[in-house]
Amino acid sequence: MIIAGLLLVVIALTTWYTVDESEQAVVITFGTADTTVTDSGLHFKLPWPIQHVEILSKETYSLQFGYKQDPGGELVSFDKETKMITGDEYIVLTDLVVQWKITEPQKYLFNAQDPQEILTDATSASIRSVIGSSKIDSALTDGKAEIEAQTRELLATLVDKYDIGIAIQGVKLQDVELPNSEVRAAFTAVTDARETKETKTNEAAKYKNQKISEAEGERDAIKSRATGQKTARIEQARGDVALFNNLHAEYMKNKEITRQRLVIETLEQVLPKAKIYIMNDDGETVKYLPLQQLENQTPPPAENSKEGGGN
Numbered sequence: 001m002i003i004a005g006l007l008l009v010v011i012a013l014t015t016w017y018t019v020d021e022s023e024q025a026v027v028i029t030f031g032t033a034d035t036t037v038t039d040s041g042l043h044f045k046l047p048w049p050i051q052h053v054e055i056l057s058k059e060t061y062s063l064q065f066g067y068k069q070d071p072g073g074e075l076v077s078f079d080k081e082t083k084m085i086t087g088d089e090y091i092v093l094t095d096l097v098v099q100w101k102i103t104e105p106q107k108y109l110f111n112a113q114d115p116q117e118i119l120t121d122a123t124s125a126s127i128r129s130v131i132g133s134s135k136i137d138s139a140l141t142d143g144k145a146e147i148e149a150q151t152r153e154l155l156a157t158l159v160d161k162y163d164i165g166i167a168i169q170g171v172k173l174q175d176v177e178l179p180n181s182e183v184r185a186a187f188t189a190v191t192d193a194r195e196t197k198e199t200k201t202n203e204a205a206k207y208k209n210q211k212i213s214e215a216e217g218e219r220d221a222i223k224s225r226a227t228g229q230k231t232a233r234i235e236q237a238r239g240d241v242a243l244f245n246n247l248h249a250e251y252m253k254n255k256e257i258t259r260q261r262l263v264i265e266t267l268e269q270v271l272p273k274a275k276i277y278i279m280n281d282d283g284e285t286v287k288y289l290p291l292q293q294l295e296n297q298t299p300p301p302a303e304n305s306k307e308g309g310g311n
């Protein structure tokens with residue numbers, strides 16, 4: 001009866017199990033994966049030892065490669081893992097974090113004895129391969145995003161090939177640095193010099209573009225003024241032609257008067273301050289007409305003329 005009672009207790013305790021929302025389960029029958037359960041709640045199975053259940057998390061795991069955090073919160077580095085050689089034969093220390101999830105629980109449990117160790121080895125192989133094909137400048141400066149992307153792609157390919165039931169969610173480089181302080185200081189100096197060079201180059205290009213813009217603006221202004229002057233001279237020439245045509249028409253009507261008028265107007269323009277007289281030399285008597293004096297004379301007011309008795 002005691003044995004029967006114990007058996008009943010075992011059966012009662014091993015015929016049901018619960019799965020949380022963040023969990024998934026694999027039902028194993030006589031050592032063989034039978035069913036994968038992803039629905040949360042209470043579930044039933046055959047009693048032990050016929051069936052038992054392995055509970056796995058659905059959440060994302062983090063693999064810290066090259067370092068770990070001790071219980072006191074201190075970061076402990078493993079230089080042996082992180083020491084790598086770049087494509088131009090420089091030594092760098094590289095650590096990273098890999099985000100991964102269990103997507104196929106049965107493969108995770110049965111296709112490998114230790115899937116996490118395989119993932120660690122695959123991560124090491126992937127990052128070393130990518131760093132080995134990268135230049136030191138790229139690894140330490142602006143090439144980290146590309147290194148992350150290449151490492152994630154290569155690691156995902158290896159994990160799929162190993163078929164261990166996990167999927168890579170992301171790869172994040174934590175740090176890429178040189179192995180000692182002297183080398184880091186020298187490289188920092190080189191990097192600063194390169195940045196200064198780029199800054200000066202950008203400033204020179206900006207100054208060049210500014211001067212080109214100013215020159216182009218001045219050129220356009222000169223062209224605009226020249227176009228305006230051209231238009232003005234063309235219009236002036238057309239006006240002169242029209243004036244000449246009018247004068248020619250008057251000239252054809254009375255050539256002598258027009259000729260004298262043109263002579264007088266030309267003399268007034270050429271000699272604006274000279275006194276001009278028109279003389280008629282006829283024998284011994286010289287007669288002249290003081291035109292400017294006549295022009296300067298002001299006629300008396302009309303009222304004074306009336307008071308003068310009608311003179």
